[in-house]
Amino acid sequence: MPLEKKQKVFSSYVESFKFNWRIFTRILGLLRPHWFWSITTLVCVALATGASLVVPQLLQWVIDVGVRNGNLTDLIIAAVAILGASTLRGLFSYGQGYLSQAVSNQVAYDLRNMMYDHLQGLSFAYHDDSETGQLMSRMTVDIEAVRNFLPFGLMRAALALVTFVTVAVILFSLDWALALVTLICVPFLAIFTSQVAIRIRPIWLAVQNENGELSTIMQESLSGVRVVKSFAREEFEMEKFDKQNQHLRDYSLKAMRFMAWNQPLLVFVLNVVTVLVLWVGGIAVIQHHLSLGTMVAVTQYALLLATPVRTFGFMVNWFMRGLSGGERIFSVLDTKSTVTDAPNAKELKNIEGHVRFEHVDFSYARGRQILQDVNIDAQPGQVVALLGVTGSGKSTLLHLLPRFYDVTDGAITVDGLDVREVTQSTLRRNIGLVLQDVFLFNATIRDNIGYGVEHATEEQIIAAAKVARIHEFILSLPDGYDTWVGERGVTLSGGQKQRIAIARTLLLNPRILVLDDSTSSVDMETEYLIQQALEAVMKGRTSFVVASRLRTVKNADQILVIEDGHIVERGTHDTLVTQDGPYAHLYDLQLREQEEFEARLLAQQVDEDLRKSSKGKKEACEEEEQYPHLDAENVEKREAMR
Numbered sequence: 001m002p003l004e005k006k007q008k009v010f011s012s013y014v015e016s017f018k019f020n021w022r023i024f025t026r027i028l029g030l031l032r033p034h035w036f037w038s039i040t041t042l043v044c045v046a047l048a049t050g051a052s053l054v055v056p057q058l059l060q061w062v063i064d065v066g067v068r069n070g071n072l073t074d075l076i077i078a079a080v081a082i083l084g085a086s087t088l089r090g091l092f093s094y095g096q097g098y099l100s101q102a103v104s105n106q107v108a109y110d111l112r113n114m115m116y117d118h119l120q121g122l123s124f125a126y127h128d129d130s131e132t133g134q135l136m137s138r139m140t141v142d143i144e145a146v147r148n149f150l151p152f153g154l155m156r157a158a159l160a161l162v163t164f165v166t167v168a169v170i171l172f173s174l175d176w177a178l179a180l181v182t183l184i185c186v187p188f189l190a191i192f193t194s195q196v197a198i199r200i201r202p203i204w205l206a207v208q209n210e211n212g213e214l215s216t217i218m219q220e221s222l223s224g225v226r227v228v229k230s231f232a233r234e235e236f237e238m239e240k241f242d243k244q245n246q247h248l249r250d251y252s253l254k255a256m257r258f259m260a261w262n263q264p265l266l267v268f269v270l271n272v273v274t275v276l277v278l279w280v281g282g283i284a285v286i287q288h289h290l291s292l293g294t295m296v297a298v299t300q301y302a303l304l305l306a307t308p309v310r311t312f313g314f315m316v317n318w319f320m321r322g323l324s325g326g327e328r329i330f331s332v333l334d335t336k337s338t339v340t341d342a343p344n345a346k347e348l349k350n351i352e353g354h355v356r357f358e359h360v361d362f363s364y365a366r367g368r369q370i371l372q373d374v375n376i377d378a379q380p381g382q383v384v385a386l387l388g389v390t391g392s393g394k395s396t397l398l399h400l401l402p403r404f405y406d407v408t409d410g411a412i413t414v415d416g417l418d419v420r421e422v423t424q425s426t427l428r429r430n431i432g433l434v435l436q437d438v439f440l441f442n443a444t445i446r447d448n449i450g451y452g453v454e455h456a457t458e459e460q461i462i463a464a465a466k467v468a469r470i471h472e473f474i475l476s477l478p479d480g481y482d483t484w485v486g487e488r489g490v491t492l493s494g495g496q497k498q499r500i501a502i503a504r505t506l507l508l509n510p511r512i513l514v515l516d517d518s519t520s521s522v523d524m525e526t527e528y529l530i531q532q533a534l535e536a537v538m539k540g541r542t543s544f545v546v547a548s549r550l551r552t553v554k555n556a557d558q559i560l561v562i563e564d565g566h567i568v569e570r571g572t573h574d575t576l577v578t579q580d581g582p583y584a585h586l587y588d589l590q591l592r593e594q595e596e597f598e599a600r601l602l603a604q605q606v607d608e609d610l611r612k613s614s615k616g617k618k619e620a621c622e623e624e625e626q627y628p629h630l631d632a633e634n635v636e637k638r639e640a641m642r
């Protein structure tokens, strides 16, 4: 190999060693809170090793002194001492086994919490880029690898080290020549093990990555099972899964093949050492250079090395697996959230709800500019409706207010305070959100409505459900508020989920409301009910509403028309509808049909009521009370249609 290449290989080994060392010391750092039990475990390791090392010494003594002198008392003393040492060894081994498992389970518990808390704290931008399956595999498979690293990797390594060092010292004190013969395997083991460790590490990392990929595929196809089935793509999904499964199997087999070579080779080396000890020691005994007791003791010590040597391969395996798991875990833990609380972040309390967007620009991490020079001044209690074609940036704009993402330029203020200067928790507590994708937890309806408010009372939950017009429906279910909604609320219709989400937000009683198309999947009648409720709820609260429904737009204090990230028009319905601008265009395109449909629907309902009624005039008056949302314009239209 040319010198330059050799240097390259060497420096890559050094780099890999440094990297592994860093991960190793970080894993060791996880033991810091459990230092007492970790040290107790090490003491148990040392004592168990000590107890087992006494036995060959006793054997030497009983052969060389007791047997030679024919002293039965010596034999009895040796037997009792050996039994005692064995009992102590058993007890300390139990302590070491139990404590190392207890400590490692505690570390795994801490890691799971650290990872979960960290993931909860990471911004939307991180979650946009990461795969759920990979994160889940880090939370399970990788943490398990670190958990096993401690008892099977670290403790065994400690045991092996203590045994090697002590046996070496004792052997040299007994007979230096035999000691050299016995320990001849050590340099071989050191080189061999480091080679195995360096090669097996990337294989384990690949196994763990493939595992994450497999989890991602599984998670995606299970949560998207309806799409898979509706497109009859089961075969495709099965093949995709099988392919990934094959990758995982192949990498696992590669790792196992490596380890399978490792084990017999180590045992072979051990057997060669035993034969050498018997050969060299036997000749020395025959030539009277060595006592029989010493030779038996040396053979026993060589055998004592057998256990750590035999499990060396196993230990290296767990060691490297733990390091790969640690690397994947720390890469998540080291990720800094792009949205964090400022060091002196203030609490946002008792706000009025004056919201301003000042020259706001925004683009997602890797992409074009989505919002440009957005200016909004929403006075406390105002309703701001956002209108625009799909992809124009309405949801993005709403996501900036609770700091799901930070603006790229400009500022957003609440009561004059920049949202980046207040704590995220108090900011979000003041903003009630009903997002486009309604997400319900796999819990009861009561738990879902009460999600945002700790210790919400039954009365509060029912009151919110009533306002969101979902109470009657909930009562019609056999289990009422105790009905389990299934994963993501799968047992409910889109409209029912939305109303539960609205109730959940109402319970928060926020000063600022953000409603992203929250009534898009409800029928007209339900929408009226919800909108009536929301209008009452919006009173006194600053509200930002993505409007795809007529009533929201008409009643808004400000309508903002967004086109390709710019606000291109603003005003009220009455002013904008008369201008020949984008609003009038969008209104014609999206809303006029709704208006006419509504008017027709109402006219039909009223006609039906009148037909059914024997007291026509009286019914007509009642009808006005029944549909308070019927504005003058609709009444005119209805009359005209009649």
Ligand SMILES: Nc1ncnc2c1ncn2[C@@H]1O[C@H](COP(=O)(O)OP(=O)(O)OP(=O)(O)O)[C@@H](O)[C@H]1O
Pocket: 128, 364, 367, 370, 388, 389, 390, 391, 392, 393, 394, 395, 396, 397, 436
């Ligand atoms: N997490 C994201 N990462 C990168 N780009 C995104 C992300 N979310 C949205 N976008 C892009 O930003 C632009 C605006 O999207 P946004 O969801 O704000 O539009 P919208 O007006 O709310 O659309 P719709 O009415 O369909 O909900 C789109 O081009 C979209 O592709």
